[in-house]
Amino acid sequence: MKKPIEQKGEKKKSLFKYVNLTIVLVYSAFIAYSYLFKVSSGIRMGTTLISFLSSMGKILPCAFIIIGLFEVWVPRERVEKHLGHQGGWKGYIWAIILAGTMAGGLLVALPVSSALYHKGARLSVVFTFLGASAVVRIPMTLFEASFLGVEFTALRWLISIPLIIISSHFLEKYLTKKQFDIK
Amino acid sequence: MWFAFIAAVLLILSFCLDRPKTKKAVILAYKRFIFILPSFLIMLILISVILFLFPQEKIIAYLNYGSNIVNIILAALIGSITAVPGFIAFPLAGILKEQGISYTIIASFTTTLMMVGTITFPVETTYLGKKVALIRNVIGFVIAIVVALLIGLYFGEIVL
Structure with missing residues (x-):
């Protein structure tokens, strides 16, 4: 009984791969055609693609190097502790501090959270980290305050952080079942 | 730039302390990078298409001046599907403010911009699976609405 289910899952996966491959091919063909004619x-799409590719291309490899070093050097017991x-509750504070000092947004936060999780961080802390990485990044916050005022930024922090922690707590409860x- | 600097310093330090460990770290970094590369490419394609469909001028035009719940949700939806990096988003928010758009609407727009990622969804799904990625984004959307409502109350834009 088990085998057909597995096969079905794999079929779905490979189908998904083909869809992605088709998207990439059609897109590249369109961009190439656009530049030629x-x-x-x-x-315009090609220009945005290149500008994002170059900005993320600088951050991502560095982020993965740091993640790799983290995985090799930091002992599991320390993360668990x-x-x-x-x-x-201190775990949430660490998660928020870590999120605040990080660069690169969700794209870097996701592999970092995966590494933390596999080193023994609990789910609610991982989700707090992911949520906070969108909201409290310090370089971005300074920028925000200069355009919208300190009051606005302070309010946004004070309201969103407790909500992120509470929702992460319930998400953990739901997912442990x-x-x-x-991954 | 400082990010690359930190990575380089750590890598050199690690290399001096323990060569085999450093080699292992670099191999791990490479594996993790290759794992996410396909979703990352799809995401970049999405970004370029969506930025083409929703340029800055259009975003400003769609955001409404009033602060009723329909406008707040509309602003949250626009913030969810567009993807603007922070260094563009906040100057844009500054422009919106100058044009007289309320703090409520700006809060709804910028918070979903950061917390809800339609465009990063393929990458998020690769790590968390479709269901949890969806739950997380819905939570972000709800938090954004709450933030917008409370900010509106604070600045007196929403009167009960």
Whole structure:
């Protein structure tokens, strides 16, 4: 009984791969065509693609190097002690501080959270970290305050951080019943 | 730039302390990077298409001046589907403020911009799976609405 289900899952996966491959091929063909025949919409898309590729291309490899070093050097017990179930409420504070000082947004936060989770961080701390990385990044916050005022930024922090912690707590409760795993 | 600097310093330090460990770290970094590369490419394609469909001028035009719940939700939806990096988003928010758009609407727009990622969804799904990625984004959306409502109350834009 087990085999057909597995096969079905794999079939779905490979189908998904083909869809992605088709998207990449059609897109590249369109961009190449646009550059050859000067189609302005395609050229504009190509320009944004290149600018994002170059900005993320600088951050991502560095982020993965730091993650790799973290995985090799930081002992599991230390992560468990501060960010795991033994850490208590301090784990959330660490998660927020870590999120605040990081660069690169969600794209960097996701692989970091995966590394933390596999080193023994509890789910609610991981989700707090992910949520906070969107909201409290310090360089970005300074920028925000200069455009919208300190009051606005302070309010946004004070309201969103407790909500992020509470929702992460419930998400953990819900997911521990479901045998959830981060890749 | 400082990010690359930190990575380089750590890498050199690690290399001096323990070569085999450093080699292992670099191999791990490479594996993790390759794992996410396909979703990352799809995301970049999405960004370029969506930025083309929703340029800055259009975003400003769609954001409404009033602060009723329909406008707040509309602003949150626009913030959810567009993807603007922080260094563009906040100057944009500054422009919106100058044009007389309320703090409520700006809060709804910028918070979803940061917390809800339609565009980063393929990457998020790769790590968390479709269901949890969806739950997380819905939570972000709800938090954004709450933030917008409370900010509106604070600045007196929403009167009960």
